[in-house]
Amino acid sequence: MNAAKTSETGSRSSPRGRIDKRQAILDAAFRVFARDGYGQSCVREIADEARVAKPTVYNHLGDKETLFHEALQAAVGRTVDRSLAALDKLRGSEGDLRATLEEVGHLLLQNHCCAESQALRRLLNAEAARFPDLLNEIQSAGAQRIQNALADRLARLALAKRLNIADPEQASEQFLALLTGPMELRSRLGTRQVPDTELRSVAGAARDTFLLAYAPQGEAD
Amino acid sequence: MNAAKTSETGSRSSPRGRIDKRQAILDAAFRVFARDGYGQSCVREIADEARVAKPTVYNHLGDKETLFHEALQAAVGRTVDRSLAALDKLRGSEGDLRATLEEVGHLLLQNHCCAESQALRRLLNAEAARFPDLLNEIQSAGAQRIQNALADRLARLALAKRLNIADPEQASEQFLALLTGPMELRSRLGTRQVPDTELRSVAGAARDTFLLAYAPQGEAD
Amino acid sequence: MNAAKTSETGSRSSPRGRIDKRQAILDAAFRVFARDGYGQSCVREIADEARVAKPTVYNHLGDKETLFHEALQAAVGRTVDRSLAALDKLRGSEGDLRATLEEVGHLLLQNHCCAESQALRRLLNAEAARFPDLLNEIQSAGAQRIQNALADRLARLALAKRLNIADPEQASEQFLALLTGPMELRSRLGTRQVPDTELRSVAGAARDTFLLAYAPQGEAD
């Protein structure tokens, strides 16, 4: 995205011209795939969007499938990094757990609902059957990693007696489900941009239910 | 498949003949779309699968987009009916709520994870951007209807003091989220068949968390 | 060739429209392949030459390789039939053997040097490595069959004491070699049309040498 803009400046002869061009192609590819789906996207359109000739795409990425792979992997990397950063706020067992849980939930939801993540999910869903390997790679490097990281944090909080959790994996799974589950319908499978107040409301409700179920007796509310 | 065979009998002029043939085409279309996606499916393959010549498909359904519409709407009808039937078990405010909730959750999950529902979800995700109207129709006739029906049942149970629910819409949304949210990862976006014991375990956990959050004090466990 | 012209007349709705069209495509294909070689020919040109849309070619023949196969096999059929007909003149053990041998040789040479045969040979040579199966089929159905048929005739003549031949296969091979061997150079690998007087002269020389080698003592000249 912004890489494309960067390559505008000095795309003539900069020493990292190739990197810029490869990145520009991947960005363009993701945009086009997100807009039209894999089957309906054509390489010519991607090349045009990247301001590059068609064979250049093939020189850099090999074929359409590889292009899809790489474009999605780049995107998943970005989105997972953002979610892991949000989870960092749960480090440390002090502070207002109630507030922190809502803040983290809200950040996760924002990331879950940003245009890039939604497009990514739609593409994965669409092509899951066609590219099972890609799916496995991306899910284990993506959603699974986030769920594990959250389980780690919850386990620490359980040790610190801030939460009453027997199975951190399940608790993590359920907290994430309470956040993202409602979004499928509310965002119309990712085609509608959900307003931030709505995200905040869902995050709040998730926190409430989660704490009712997992907070120790005295701290519930 | 057998619809095609049925249409053999009396395909000449019986009023059933045309309906059968139309149905055979729609069934075949859904199977092919589910297998290959919209963009990768070709009408010839659908015609072959329906044991019909290509122009016959056009005669009956008009064009590929219409075919997609109709095939998906037929499938969504089937799947929603199954889920609504499951929700009927929540009618009446007596009986073992704990057991009923798990049973209903389990049935909903089974329906959510059957091959047809998974394919339907994949197709909708894939083509959401391309057919926004179809998406709206289907979601409001599908997931939304189920969520509403569950909210109705929960409201009745709240009235009967069996549950402590302020906002039945939200409770419904969260119960469904606790059921289906975990399936995204566990079923690998619908490409892996989740064993029934796993479904039962997820349904049990959903019920537990739901009751911890929404059961009146005395009845919690 | 003439089939194309035939299909001109009444190509609209004749009951054998398909046959005509398939034949027109095969003829056009042979012409184009002969002119440009396999690799340089493009299906579009063949379709244009056959006055047909490109996909029609694919509907009838499948792909470019199959097209090549079929076009060559049709041509080899025609040319072999002509050569076998020429060999029929050697049936019967009476008459002027000297004159008959020259006449048969001349006919074989004419067939060997006609534009179609030369193109066929050039194409086979060119693509022998690429289509070894085709080559085997065509050679055994072509040159080999002619050589066998000639060997049969020579064996009869040997039995009738008109020739002094121990090994009819070898004699047949050598008679054909004396005819066609010189043509490689004289016809510039089939790119030059050899005048008929030259063919007659080569046929005469072949007959002379053949008879000097294989005629019984008394009948030599």
Added chain:
Amino acid sequence: MNAAKTSETGSRSSPRGRIDKRQAILDAAFRVFARDGYGQSCVREIADEARVAKPTVYNHLGDKETLFHEALQAAVGRTVDRSLAALDKLRGSEGDLRATLEEVGHLLLQNHCCAESQALRRLLNAEAARFPDLLNEIQSAGAQRIQNALADRLARLALAKRLNIADPEQASEQFLALLTGPMELRSRLGTRQVPDTELRSVAGAARDTFLLAYAPQGEAD
């Protein structure tokens, strides 16, 4: 192959360096053309086989057609030299003519059937129509020169009364025809490697027939 390695040593500025590289490219080109044909070969493959970058090929040889020209001319030079060397054995009018004829025939056949000659013939056949000038150059510098050289030797032998030949050109043509004519079928147009015993047998048969036709009365056998 080893030419490429040789050019490693001192490829910087030695006068041999460029020649070696040019030769390596020509060798690689012949191998690739022989394997895939002109139309199916791509310059990149040639460059790879020569261990050289693509533009280097263009720097040295200009374009693909020129490359084809030069590669074939180099190959034809090698093969003709071998055949002329074989014909030298017919110099001098003494010795066992019967044995010498077979030996020479055998050598000519070996050269005719070696992989390089067969590939050369295939390529010429394939592209005869496309490169008529190349064909003329190569045939007059190749097959024609050999036929002339053999005619010279036969004329000498006729003068020395060792053979009874009125037209040395025709006798030369026929001897060569008796040798190479049978090879077309036996070698499957150059795709089958003919065993040496078979070559020897064909050479013997050619010599026998040739001598029956052209030996003076007393020396016939």
Added chain:
DNA sequence: AATGAATGAGATTTCATTCAT
């Protein structure tokens, strides 16, 4: 002199759709 990168042109093949029967 040699090369990595880029490109315009064009190849094969497939698809949705329509005629004529």
Added chain:
DNA sequence: AATGAATGAAATCTCATTCAT
């Protein structure tokens, strides 16, 4: 109503060739 045949349009991918370094 149902179909075999035909087609215009477009997709993926490759190739010969040229810049800029």
